[in-house]
Amino acid sequence: MRLLIQPFGNVPVDIIDALAASLSIFDMEIEIRNSISIPRDSYDTRRGQYRADAFMEACAQADADRVLGVAAVDIFAEPLKFVFGQAEIGGRAAVISIARLAHRDRAKFGQRVAKEAIHELGHTFGLTHCSDPKCVMSFSNSLEDTDHKGMRYCDSCLDAIPTALRPRRR
Secondary structure, three states, X not given: OEEEEXXXXXXOHHHHHHHHHHHHHOOOEEEEOOOEOOOOOOEEOOOOEEEHHHHHHHHHXXXXXXXXXXXXXXXXXXXXXXXXEEEOOOOOEEEXXXXXXXXXXXXXXXXXXXXXXXXXXXXXXOOOOOOOOOOXXXXXXOHHHHHHOOOOOOHHHHHHOOXXXXXXXX
C-alpha cells in the first residue's frame, strides 16, 4: 500500500516532514512529492477562497492507493464557510488545508495538521464523523475542536477500518 503526500503551493517542508512522520502509524509506504501549483480555476473570486473539490480532482489523478493533498491556501466546500479538509468516503483522495491551522508553536501547528490528515484519511477508509469528542474522527468546526480531539481513532472507529488499512495501536 502506498500513500502519496502531494503539497500544493507554498507548504513548509518541516510541516510536510512532520506530517509524514505522524502518518507512519499506517502500514503504508509514504511518498512525498514536490509541491505543485494550485489547480487552475479553483479560486472563487466571490468568496476569496479555493474550491476543495478542485484539489480532490487533482489528487485523484495520482497513481497511489491513497493520495493526501496538502494545500497552503484556504479551501471551502459548499455549503460550509470553510473546511480544514475534504475526502472521498471509501475513496482514494483527500485534501487538507494548512491555512487555518497555523500556530506560532510549530509543534502545535504540526499536531493540528496531523489530526486533520488522519481524520481525512479515515474518511477514505470508509469512516464517517464520530460522536466521541476525543476521537480523531470527531468533526472539527473550529480550531478549538481540532485542539480538543485526540490523534487516534476510538476503538469503534478503529474496528470499522478494514484490517489491511488499520493503523497500529499505540
